[in-house]
Amino acid sequence: MSSKIPPPLEPYLALPPEASLVLLTSVLGASTNWLVLRYLHRALIHDGAASLPSADEGAGVVLVSFMRDFTFWRENAKRMGLDLENLSTKRRFACVDGLTGLFLPTQQEASGRTAEYVLGSPSLSDVSRVIRNAVRSLQSPPGSKSKVLLVIDQPDLILATTGDEIGPVHLGNVLLDLREEVHSMLVTLSADAPSALAQQTRLEIDHAAFLLSVAHQADMTLSLRRLDSGTARDVSGVIRITTGEGQCENDRLQKRVEERELLYFVGGDGGVKVFERGQ
Template identity: 45%
Template sequence: MQFQGQIKTYPLSSATMTQSELESYLELPSQSSLTLITSVLGATSNWLALHLLRRTLKSDETIEPAAVLLVSFLRDEYFWEDAGQRLGLNLPRFKQTKQYGFLDGLSGLFLEEKLSQNTNCDQTLQSPDLQYIAKKIRTAIKTLKEDNEKKLLLILDGIDVLLAAAKDMDPFMLEDMIIDLREEVHATVLTLSADLPLVASLQTPLERNHAAFLMSIAHQASFIMNLRLLDTGIAKDVSGVIRITCKESHGEDRYKLEDKEFLYFIGADNRVKLFERGQQ
């Protein structure tokens, strides 16, 4: 399946690997705002989160860099550092300069048998208890704030996995924890799953809880970036569709961004192609 349109191609190692139309949507969100990134199986959000990390951590002539705390329940630190390196983003260096922090919500909770003596317990979550998780995140936030005066962006990657993996997890308690954490940082970004089986049938407690949580977060979010597969199926030259919905101005003193939809392709040659529907 081929699509007509002007395709712009950027090497991941290039400083302009993200199309200019998309870059403006990745700038640091406004104070106290909530950004929601949803994904489905086959159209994951890690590539977009990496571009967001890069845009936030790296400075240019017009944008002041911010600090970032990434809490990931789906991917370990090695994944993020390796993927970031291919993007030209040296996360270990930002970690050394106290501009970046990471909490591993995967290894300690779900891969306990693989933990080694070299595992950093300070940055590894080892219990699904929400009070424990909130305390660990607050400690990490406090540490980053003490080490620099930059605005702090909190990214919670796949925290909805706790609804399935933690015993008796209440979606409203999870939501309350996120609300409390949002008060500690400049802005918050959540990546959540929006697969149809989780949000459509509502037959099981997990499906009902996940749907309620996702809908509530979407209602609160001022900015939503939705990743999905093509409605017509898989295409060899398109990885998926990104739909961007803006409920309010994204960023302080910036013009109001418009709703947008892009097709995107991530190739094996480490190049990203982005183009807008209907572009000639």
């Protein structure tokens, strides 16, 4: 089983057009990890070439991860033939670790690893500052409009862990400001029913408001869920691809996106198969 880009997903994983926003949603049992890894692979390995491009080709990627540390992404990317540490030395990749140091005192902004930044505070001003520093580290010269894809994995963790201190509007404004700094943005969020549909607690209400706000802004949404009929030995879940309200303003994305539903299977070796129903 191929561990790289499944052919049915090729049109959707290309570098998003300038100023666009792509949303990936997950539910319990249908994680977006494998999909994020394939976005990284497509963006960092130029046009699917077997060899890594030189530092001035393609886009740079800043990965901000609130649920998984750099080791997780490095090891799983390596299984796909993607050396994130090597790419970071070429100023093609940087990682912002929003997990290991977020709620621990006296954390340094930059870790000892190459091109890895560690968030030391859940304060939105600190989060924004560290992410901007990571983005600018890939821009040459600094502050230029170099193509940088900003991938933010599970920023809704901030809502879940800060109580009433940070609301969905404030977090949404941070994302809007960061979009002005980069070529395009990809965001992953949880869309489980208790948080997205039947809101009862303050956290569920805030999460639903944030999810809805990002979904309305997204040019394309890829939603992962489990099979409606239950588990299957050779199917891990369903991926639904839809266009958003901003899609009509983006001709390049409009030509590329076909709304559809596909099935996918994630193997034990990390390989992924994507196929139509009935295949």
